Amino acid sequence: MxxxxxxxxxxxxxxxxxxxxxxxxxxxxxxxxxxxxxxxxxxxxxxxxxxxxxxxxxxxxxxxxxxxxxxxxxxxxxxxxxxxxLRVADNHHHLVCTSCGRVEDVDCTVGHAPCLHPSETHGFDVAAAEVTFWGRCATCTASA
Ligand SMILES: [Zn+2]
Ligand SMILES: [Zn+2]
Structure with missing residues (x-):
């Protein structure tokens, strides 16, 4: 999607x-x-x-x-x-650069919340999952 x-x-x-x-x-x-x-x-x-x-x-x-x-x-x-x-309620995730702090949106590959399911819910009705991918952006990788 x-x-x-x-x-x-x-x-x-x-x-x-x-x-x-x-x-x-x-x-x-x-x-x-x-x-x-x-x-x-x-x-x-x-x-x-x-x-x-x-x-x-x-x-x-x-x-x-x-x-x-x-x-x-x-x-x-x-x-x-x-x-x-301003992007709300679309269950997207984020990539964050550990070096410069740049943040990019990542669309959820599954499409609807929650796109990830915990191995144990402890009885919770899970409504959403928020994932932060940490790494170095292309600019920081190139200048390293
Ligand atoms: Zn960076
Ligand atoms: Zn975002």
Whole structure:
């Protein structure tokens, strides 16, 4: 299954998630549209020049509200800052470069969640699996 992610415009996506549309929230959404897997600080750096009166805290709050509303997904590679992306609910996984921190999406080869099944579920109804593949990206491998 190949998947084309179409990103709706910020205002309608925010409204559809049941949130009030503000300049900060729109700018946060737009920042994630052009820069997937951004940290909160990355997002703030994109938003600050566009919405000068915004604060780091309001960007953090917007990201938290988006995540709670299911508009963004948080990913937390071990030992890295939390990252945010607009691709939600498609059970994709991530490749993370141990050297430069680059993050790439990997579509799930099986297609639907959970694509991996634990050897022991302990009675859990397993809904999702999140895989992080760690390694060195092509650029880092070439420069080694
Ligand atoms: Zn790298
Ligand atoms: Zn991703």
């Amino acid at each position: 190949t998947r084309q992610t179409t990103i709706p415009d910020a205002a309608s996506a925010i409204r559809a998630a049941g949130l009030r549309v503000t300049d900060s929230r729109r700018a946060v959404y737009d920042a994630l549209a052009v820069r997937p897997h951004a940290s909160a600080d990355d997002v703030y750096a994109c938003v600050a020049p566009i919405v000068p009166r915004t604060s780091r805290q309001s960007v953090y709050n917007a990201l938290g509200d988006f995540a709670d509303a299911g508009l963004v997904r948080r990913i937390e590679p071990a030992g890295r800052p939390m990252l945010f992306e």
